[in-house]
Amino acid sequence: MTTSNQRLLVYIGSYAETDGPGIYVSEFDPATGKLHIIQSLDGYRNPTFLNVDMAKHRAYSIGEMADANGSKAGEASSFSIDPATGKLTVINRKKTVNSTTCHIQRDELSTRITVTSYHGGMVGTLELSADGSIGELLDVQQHAGKGKDPERQDKPHPHSSFYSADGSYLFVQDLGLDQIITYKVDKQKHKLEPHQVTQLHGGAGPRHLVFHPNESFAYVINELDSTITVLRYDKHAGLLAIEETVSTLPEGFKGENGCAEITISADGAYLYGSNRGHDSIAVYAVDAASGKLTSKQFVSVEGGHPRHFALTPDGKFALVANRDTNNIVMFSINEDGTLQYTGEQLEVSKPVCVIPVYLD
Incomplete structure (x- = not known):
């Protein structure tokens, strides 16, 4: 349960070179709607995506490094979070997989992290030690094949x-x-075992996924054809089944567009997806029984290329990271789930990821 005196922090990842800031810790003031930076960290190349574990006061970031041969490789960094200030102190840095990475995730017990490599066509898991340090590479799963689009889908x-x-x-x-590939996690052998392939329609380009809070549905946003696919989810069997696919764009829009992030409200009543090109957040009402979507709003992000966005834990605000216009824009969330621009922005160079959390 949250209280009015809890501090609301926002951790930010961005595209950056090592000689400039790339990871930021900021504080959001709900009373004024303003966001201000309290710490910035340099020395990290493209620390674009973060994962925050407030229960253990840890944070994790991807990055890029050069391996022994001078080739680009993935790197992950672990940080401790000061429970009084929310500021970060590095614990360790570790090479991950033999390619650059675009996403990082953590399991529910904080025993492993998973990194995803867009260019390398692979996903890798690494162990997490009790002190939060990143350990050895546990498993790598290399994908194979190609999709419908000869330019964007020439390989995994x-x-x-x-x-x-x-x-x-x-x-x-x-x-x-055009697949969601499901692995069963062997927690004893620390391996990923192929479990299910959910084949989406050709040219979809699935990018990010979010589960409904009741775990009966999942939603995947498709970058290439600007759609969201609704899936029924059997949590006991770990199986997905396609229910419907809807557009993320208003009727009549003919310009270029590519989707990015997707999220859902804590009560599961509203779903949100970002459009890059139309430069908007699409808002949907979620049917509680079927999980299906009804379009409610397309709201301008007051910038360009909304690479990522997130809702604050209290469900009252949305923060949108616009990569190409170097701004993070604040929206209030109305009772009907729609978004309203507050007039507040924070200038940050090439923001890619925003994670709002309460500091206990």
């Missing part, structure tokens, strides 16, 4: 991975294959 391009609530399954969205 996994874009994200998400664990089931109990950590038994890992769902990998492969934009290049």
Whole structure:
């Protein structure tokens, strides 16, 4: 339960070179709607995506490094979070897989992290020690094949991975294959075992996934054709089944567009997806019985290329990271789930990920 005196922090990842800031800790003031930076960290190349574990006061980031041969490789960094200030102190840095990565996720017990490589076509898991440090590489799953689009789907391009609530399954969205590839997690052998392939329509380009809070449905946002696919989810068997696919764009829009992030309200009543090109957040009402979607709103993000966005834990605000216009924009959330621009922005260079959390 939250209280009015809890501090609301926002952790930010961005595209950056090592000689400039790339990871930011900021504080959000709900009374004024303003966001201000309290710490910035440099020395990290493209620390674009973060994962925050407030229960253990840890944070994790992807990054890029050069391996012994000078080739690009993935790196992950672990940080401790000061419980009084929310500021970060690095614990360790570790090479992950033999390619750059675009996403990082953590299992429910904080025993492993998973990194996803768009360019390498693979997903890798690494152990987490009790002190929060990143340990050895446990497993790598290399995808194979291609999709419908000869330019964007010439090979596998996994874009994200998400664990089931109990950590038994890992769902990998492969934009290049138009597939959600589900792995069963062998927690004793620390391996990923192929479990199910959910084939989406050709040219979809699945990017990110979110589960309904009741775990009966899942939603995947498709980057290439600007759609969201609704899936029924059997949490006991770890199986997905397609229910419907809807557009993320208003009727009549003819411009270029690519989707990015998707999230759902804590009560499961409203779903949100970002459009890059139309530069908007699409808002939907969720039918409680079927999980299906009804369009409610397309709201301008007051910037360009909304790579990521997130709702605050109290469900009162949305923060949108616009990569190409270097701004994070604040919206209030109305009772009907629609968004309203507050007039407040924070300038940040090439923001990619925003994670709002309460500091206990």
